[in-house]
Amino acid sequence: NAGVTQTPKFQVLKTGQSMTLQCAQDMNHEYMSWYRQDPGMGLRLIHYSVGAGITDQGEVPNGYNVSRSTTEDFPLRLLSAAPSQTSVYFCASRRSGGNTEAFFGQGTRLTVV
Amino acid sequence: GENVEQHPSTLSVQEGDSAVIKCTYSDSASNYFPWYKQELGKGPQLIIDIRSNVGEKKDQRIAVTLNKTAKHFSLHITETQPEDSAVYFCAARNTNAGKSTFGDGTTLTVKP
Numbered sequence: 001n002a003g004v005t006q007t008p009k010f011q012v013l014k015t016g017q018s019m020t021l022q023c024a025q026d027m028n029h030e031y032m033s034w035y036r037q038d039p040g041m042g043l044r045l046i047h048y049s050v051g052a053g054i055t056d057q058g059e060v061p062n063g064y065n066v067s068r069s070t071t072e073d074f075p076l077r078l079l080s081a082a083p084s085q086t087s088v089y090f091c092a093s094r095r096s097g098g099n100t101e102a103f104f105g106q107g108t109r110l111t112v113v
Numbered sequence: 114g115e116n117v118e119q120h121p122s123t124l125s126v127q128e129g130d131s132a133v134i135k136c137t138y139s140d141s142a143s144n145y146f147p148w149y150k151q152e153l154g155k156g157p158q159l160i161i162d163i164r165s166n167v168g169e170k171k172d173q174r175i176a177v178t179l180n181k182t183a184k185h186f187s188l189h190i191t192e193t194q195p196e197d198s199a200v201y202f203c204a205a206r207n208t209n210a211g212k213s214t215f216g217d218g219t220t221l222t223v224k225p
Contacts, residue, residue: 043202
């Protein structure tokens with residue numbers, strides 16, 4: 001199993017550009033989520049999905065869209081990049097049911113100039 | 114919503130000493146408390162977790178304690194080693210709601 005795979009690992013965007021961060025998992029997990037990590041602010045939830053076709057907003061959803069057409073994939077779209085979206089982005093997945101471990105990808109470091 | 118506070122933000126210990134990281138949470142409905150270790154350039158990885166029906170859990174050199182009444186839980190690392198140097202995150206989850214709330218992280222440095 002590859003686990004949770006995120007691409008790309010690094011990306012530089014210009015203000016106003018759009019892009020999609022890819023996330024794929026091969027563990028057949030129902031629950032997937034996107035976090036951003038900023039210095040001193042821990043991990044903040046952007047969007048999450050409890051299964052294919054179902055998504056919901058997290059703590060900081062503005063400026064981001066998600067979709068979940070398959071169990072395996074959960075892409076995160078930046079509609080019009082802003083410098084405030086410079087961050088490290090992590091995708092995570094886990095089985096449904098509360099007491100289950102979350103598996104994280106290696107992260108995408110995004111810089112918006 | 115849930116609020117998780119984590120202290121200290123940085124911790125430096127000598128190799129062989131113990132390290133303790135503390136977290137408090139606000140939502141009494143939270144009932145699952147995982148701890149993650151994040152090494153440089155990598156994603157967080159679960160190291161230990163505890164459920165609300167348990168007061169303490171140990172796994173070799175690491176242990177977690179939970180005080181539901183006071184709404185706080187702690188990570189204890191004994192006989193620290195340089196490879197324990199990393200950022201540690203606590204989290205709290207209400208298993209009915211599904212979402213986890215993370216603390217801000219603790220950067221642990223173990224000096225040889």
